[in-house]
Amino acid sequence: MTTPNPLLSEPVISYADVKAAAGRIAGLTRPVGVFAADAGEIGAADGWFAYEFSQHTGSFKARGAANFTAAHVETGDMPEAGVVIASGGNAGLACAWAARRCGVGATVFLPENAPAVKVAKLRSLGADIHQVGTEYATALEASRQYAADTGAILSHAYDNPLIAAGAGTLMEEIHAALPALDTVVVAVGGGGLFSGVAAAAHEHGVRVVAAEPEHCRALNASIEAGHLVDVPVDSVAADSLGARRVSAAALDWARRTDCVSVLVPDSTIVTARQGLWDQRRLAVEHAASTALAAVRTGAYTPDEGERVCVVLCGANTDPGDLVARA
Structure with missing residues (x-):
């Protein structure tokens, strides 16, 4: 059971925000599929x-984007320049x-080293693409300048209440199942x-294990420091998990509950990803296998009989490096 910290004020993102998002995006996103693991497959x-x-577009991100866009269309403040x-x-x-579902334009800034499969999909969705620098932080600064110059409404990959609340709808569906x-x-x-999942999980008395690569540890480092800090980014999963700084909402929920923060080396992330292909024929991205690596390696060890769900959050990956086995 999660327990609140009584010294904290109201959360940045609340369960009420998640519930509102669930109502707003109902029928827009695909319900998550929940499947039983084989005995010992995730160490529980x-x-x-x-x-x-x-999910639509191959990751949980569709939930937050749908909530963000629908909310701004509802309130009539979606600008002619669209979203950036x-x-x-x-x-x-x-x-x-x-x-595109709402009939507005989207401009996307991303690093020059973004996976080609993701760039190709962006083009197929009609996005105006700009590739700058080699890290997310560089693309973020460019997107802010674009918003200031054009009047486009600035969305965010993770640090926005509407985005996070939309992501939290995933936990609502997992709990229902x-x-x-x-x-x-x-x-x-x-x-x-x-942060979205933690807000919903706390409501339902579910513990959250937060898994990060050893060298992309924005949340773990901020928990350790007691405040938001910047971290270096160097991981096989950096294309999805390579934020230099975690959101204030994430740190808030980590402090508010008994969340467990764990780190896993890149080698175990790669092994877990290969294992999902070998055992389930699932070609997921390294970010998804990071969660599995946490329980496969013992970074988090469930108690006997503990009921654990591992979120496989995305599959926008090139499966060419997965090894075919007999």
């Missing part, structure tokens, strides 16, 4: 996978998809998924 006697990679966002790829895809769940394991980059 009772385990499940949440197949969120089957910086993204490693997945948030940009979601933004472009949601904007698994009402007796004890723990949910999610990968963390900038913290949008974590």
Whole structure:
């Protein structure tokens, strides 16, 4: 059971925000599929996978983008210049998809080293693409300047209440499918998924395990420091989890609950991803296998009988490096 910190004020993102998002995007996003794990597959006697990679645009990001866009259309403040966002790829895809559904333009700034598969998908969604620098932070600054110059409304890959609340609708669906769940394991980059899921999980008495690569540890470092800090970014999963700084909402929810923050080395992320291909024929991105690596490696060890759900958050990846096995 999660327990609140009584010294904290009202949360940046609340469960009420998640519930509002669920109503707003109902029928726009695909319900998550929840599938039982084989015995020992995730290191728990009772385990499940949440197949969120089957979501529109291939990741959970569609939830936040749908909520963000629909909310601004509802209030009539969507500008003629449309939406602009910086993204490693997945948030940009979601933004472009949601904007096209609403008949508005989307401009996406992303690093020059973004996976080619994500760039190609962005083009297919009609986004105006700008590739700058080699890190998300550079693309973010460029997107802010574009918004200032054009009047486009600035979205964010993770640090926005509407985006995070939309992501939290995933936990609502997991809880509906698994009402007796004890723990949910999610990968963390900038913290949008974590903060939304944590807000909903706290309401339902579910522990959240926050898994990060050893060298992309924005949440873990901020928890350790007791305040937001910048971190270096160097991981095989950096295209999705490579935020230098986690959101204030993520740190807020990490402090507010008994969240468990764990780190995993890149080698285990790669192994977990290969294992999902070998055992389930799932070609997920490294961000998704980061959550699985947390329980496969013992970074988080469930108690006997603990009911655990691992979120496989995205599959916008080139499967060419997955090894075919007999």
